[in-house]
Amino acid sequence: MVSTRSTTSDPGSGPTSASTGIFDYAPAPESRSVLNLRSSYGLFIDGEFVDPVAGGSFKSISPASEEVLAEIAEGDAADVDLAVQAARRAYTRTWSRLSGRERGKYLFRIARILQERSRELAVLESLDNGKPIRESRDVDIPQVAANFFYYAGWADKLDYAFPGKAPRPLGVAGQVIPWNFPLLMLSWKIAPALACGNTVVLKPAETTPLTALLFAEICQQADLPPGVVNIVTGAGETGRALVAHPDIDKVAFTGSTDVGRQIAKTVAGTRKKVTLELGGKAANIVFDDAPIDQAVEGIVDGIFFNQGHVCCAGSRLLVQESIAEDVLARLKRRMTTLRVGDPLDKNTDVGAINSAEQLAKIRELSDVGEQEGAGRWSPPCDLPSNGFWFPPTIFTGVTQAHRIAREEIFGPVLSVLTFRTPAEAVEKANNTPFGLSAGVWTDKGSRSLWMADKLRAGVVWANTFNKFDPASPFGGYKESGYGREGGRHGLEGYLRWDAS
């Protein structure tokens, strides 16, 4: 068991920021005493934690300190097979025979336990992922519980969601989720799947498996029938084995567009239904009549929320030329007040980059941005010496040809472009193979709606950004993937209608 450390041993404890001297905050770390982590975790198959067949393991570390949090079992194809078998058995013998009402009650029960254990989950999420406790506590975990609560209510109402179609479950769902919102993405996947009567095998991301394993314990506490939820930890190879398994009926994936393409090829010619929620390069468009201070907050939320590890992040700022100077000055001023540091500190705005690998990618693309001639700026900012850190950064003078305007950086890096007319804003915003999200800032309602109509993106935020809700469908156009998660639409990926 990992002992609870005193927070003073935290490398880089306490947020740091350039504002030292203006606002000096005392460290306000959230206590880790609520956590009861085991030193090692097996795979969660058929209701039990079991050792992997081949016995491999890897370590999950805190990206803010590089401290080892726990030893995690590495599942391979044999383990995936056992998990799929367990899920199939549970589907045939138990879950598909339960009434929707009873399925729903299990989900309500899970939602309640998630709420009861929310502080523990928030601390663990921030520890394993590196995101500020303010976000895991106020955004991630409340939304996780809300997702289960929302889909619990659908379980016995599916006939009303698709009148006249007599919807039925698919069977076993294979689900692969990313590291940016570990438990939230788990809830986006598992809640609708179970509500619709499917059983699941879920693979959490390699760098953030811990809250999924805690969720497995919650399934046990809820007395969820064994095999309905199976969690197989591992890296890319484990995910590939799951997606390729012949006895799954559904693949749900959130992650990069490149992996999404591989998955689409793997499932070609099979019966498997697929939903893919992939990358983005969202435009956040600010018109000259926008409420500038609110827009600046929206820009900051858009790109620095969750360290920019957000597929729908507003990573391209399109600002109308006439106000560009003013917006940039205010944005820079606001950025100097961002507090980067210990994710568990309640005053932290920007936490740690999730992994060394991701940090290297952010550095590489940022260097390319400079080489291609864009102007780079970050507020002065002392970063902790251990762990993975990148300061909030903006690039000005970016053109559409620059790689930092085209490729997903997935970090706290904003590319700033300008436009003159609404038509030019639309053209630049849509000039990307992605189409996940977009933002529009203007005081004119008709212009908001005109822009919303023209933007080829699955979510458009008008005078707001990065808002999510269990009732609100989310998903992309074009190479940002297909299918929707959330709302009534989110049920569709887990049901079939044929009379067979």
Add this chain to the structure above:
Amino acid sequence: MGRIMSRLDVRKTYKLAIGGAFPRSESGRTYVVEDAQGRFLANAASATRKDARDAVVAARKAFGGWSSRTAYNRGQILYRAAEVLEGRRAQFVEEVQGSEGLSRKNAEATVDAATDRLVWYAGWADKLAQVVGGTNPVSAPYFDFSIPEPTGIVGVLAPQESSLLGLVSVVAPVIVTGNTVVVAASTARPLPSITFAEVLATSDLPGGVVNVLTGPQADTAPTLASHMDVNAIDLTGTLGNDDVGKELEIAAADNLKRVRRAQDEDWNADPALDRMTWVLETKTVWHPIGI
């Protein structure tokens, strides 16, 4: 008084339909189309990869205008197409009879079903958004709504057997929702598809919304499946050729096209919504509520 010679009929040249025009294949190639008994019916244009690419360009060019028409207007145009189809009933009965070897009565029923199908889909134009969209009760002060929007350019491999009813059943749902289409007609039974393109061309449908390629589907399908400016592909025409369908689905993954796999469909059955919804994107818009 001399005897009146029986009049020599004027035969029709079947060409492609691309961008509102009826060009020959750029290759100049044609192929022989036979009736169900193996007798010569006509020479049809044999479309190439280049023709397929030209058709995609035409479809892209038409997309902006067509998708921003009002739903009411799209419905009217589809209904107009049903009117024109009905007016050409005799011609279609003859072509369907020739292509599919049906009895006259069956051919008539098939053409009537195709007309009725167009009418059915025409009526959906301004209703679907209310059925599949709506407002979302989010737990924060935002007005949040979801609406369906067309996916873009859709490549359609039309069914091989049902030359008119099948064709109408796969094309109408794609365009009524605001998409534009490049359809590869049935390889062996292409003639009604070109006549149908003439119906569309005289129904105020803008050029390029429906582009029809005749010729072996195998010649154009790989181009449509791999084309980076095609957003979705319907593999219906590959039914019974699973390996071909799989290859095309793999090619389609390069730009993450929406894929509709081939499945056995009864074209005489009442359709569901799925042939419209698979080429729709859901767009969700958030706006704060406040004073």
